[in-house]
Amino acid sequence: MRVAAAFFLVALTGCASVAPQASPAHIWFGASAAGDIASSQAAFDRGATEQNPLMGSSPTALKMAAFKGGGWVLMRTLEDALERDLGRPLNKWQQFLIWLPINAFQTWATFHNHGVCRPACP
Numbered sequence: 001m002r003v004a005a006a007f008f009l010v011a012l013t014g015c016a017s018v019a020p021q022a023s024p025a026h027i028w029f030g031a032s033a034a035g036d037i038a039s040s041q042a043a044f045d046r047g048a049t050e051q052n053p054l055m056g057s058s059p060t061a062l063k064m065a066a067f068k069g070g071g072w073v074l075m076r077t078l079e080d081a082l083e084r085d086l087g088r089p090l091n092k093w094q095q096f097l098i099w100l101p102i103n104a105f106q107t108w109a110t111f112h113n114h115g116v117c118r119p120a121c122p
Contacts, residue, residue: 023092025099029075032106033068037061039113046117068106075099 040050041061049057055067079098083089090098 023095025095025103028103029072029099032103032110035110036106036113037064037068039110040064043113043117048116071102075102
């Protein structure tokens, strides 16, 4: 749980900038990633196994945070490439649409994991 909270806080920090870079889509990613990690760990503690073959059967919170961090980098790279192609920053709704699939899946995974370890989930 502490690693998930640390990942969430790190994901929301950034370098100094004239224009703010965090958007609701980015914040949703951090929150859903932290929720997925925390709920996965709670489910593992109750005997569940990971279903993502890239992660192994019972990955550590650090491994999951690194995997989520890689996803963050890939999504930001895509976002930056689109902004370069358009010659302007993306609108908030465009960011939302780009991030929607991964954010929705991580949110679903959080609720699914809580269902797996119910009734003893934190």
